[in-house]
Amino acid sequence: MRLYQPYKKVSSDTDPFIIPNFPGQIKLTRKQLPDFVKEETSFAEFYEQVKEAELKSFGVLVNSFYELEPTYAYHFRKVLGAKAWHIGPIFLCNSNIEDKAKRGKEASIDENQCLKWLNSKKHNSVVYVCFGSIAKFPASQLLEIAMALEDSGQQFIWVVRKNKNDVRDNEVLGIGVAVGAQQWARVVDDSVKKEAIKKAVTHLMASEEAEEMRFRAKKLGEMARKAIEVNGSSHSDFNSLIEELRVSECRMLLFPI
Incomplete structure (x- = not known):
């Protein structure tokens, strides 16, 4: 460039x-x-x-x-x-699970409760959603994501954080699905709509290519x-x-x- x-x-x-x-x-x-x-x-x-x-x-x-x-x-x-x-x-490089678990802010959900819920689900049936600690979403975009996850019919865990007002807010590797964001932004807007997210989640979990993506992700791990x-x-x-x-x-x- x-x-x-x-x-x-x-x-x-x-x-x-x-x-x-x-x-x-x-x-x-x-x-x-x-x-x-x-x-x-x-x-x-x-x-x-x-x-x-x-x-x-x-x-x-x-x-x-x-x-x-x-x-x-x-x-x-x-x-x-x-x-x-x-x-x-x-x-x-750090194999100490307890040390890793204590990093970052304290979770609002009990670890054992989360693990118990996960263990009740079928293998490879839960979507993990996390946007890291930098991305910021307006309430309208969070709503689009929430509705899409619900409408997809897939089991999911979504890691979100609290904002200042105490309100809870990839292609070369072949292991991800694009959701339609066409513009770079330091602060994420609400341009990605529910249907695009729902389609991506469904494709990731229930399409013919899903097993191949899962296999590639496992091999990379x-x-x-x-x-x-x-x-x-x-x-x-x-x-x-x-x-x-x-x-x-x-x-x-x-x-x-």
């Missing part, structure tokens, strides 16, 4: 363009890009400073594993010439766990990082700048 600015070569915000010299024939529209990429904003200046600092840095640590997206990991290292070490998923084990790709990358830092430090001691 920074090198070729392909979004400037289309006639409208909805015309698709392909990211040049990038694997996978990734198509986007101008509407889907962050404002700081398309326009001169205060954040755009900060973004450029971050990218410049990244280029001058010793390298980049990636909280992922090589096998997840090998084509892009290779492109980043070999084509862009950036040093990178894939050392994740880091959260798998197994690969992630192997990556952090001894001699796994992330484990080896971490050792490689330590060795490069050690060698670099020795050189600086021998040949100070």
Whole structure:
């Protein structure tokens, strides 16, 4: 994007363009890009400073594993010439379940109650819905999601958080379903309607492709766990990082700048 600015070569915000010299024939529209990429904003200046600092840095640590997206990991290292070490998923390195459970804000539902409910359901029959800790939804969008989940007829657990007023608020990998969001936004609006969400949930759980997506997700999970084990790709990358830092430090001691 920074090198070729392909979004400037289309006639409208909805015309698709392909990211040049990038694997996978990734198509986007101008509407889907962050404002700081398309326009001169205060954040755009900060973004450029971050990218410049990244280029001058010793390298980049990636909280992922090589096998997840090998084509892009290779492109980043070999084509862009950036040093990178894939050392994740880091959260798998901690096997203490009790420690993980205590992270974040206290849940309003008892853990045993939740597990009891899950154990009463058929295997692979429950949808887990969570948008992380950053995304913010207006009440109207939360209502669309709630109605869609109810209308889908699928069992689900939806993790939501309280807002300040105390009111409770993916394609290359082949393990997700798009729901129709066509515009980038730092704060999510209510543009995704109930029918689109319902269709996506039903497709994810009850379509012919659902089993294949579930199989792929399971295989990726197994690969992630192997990556952090001894001699796994992330484990080896971490050792490689330590060795490069050690060698670099020795050189600086021998040949100070």
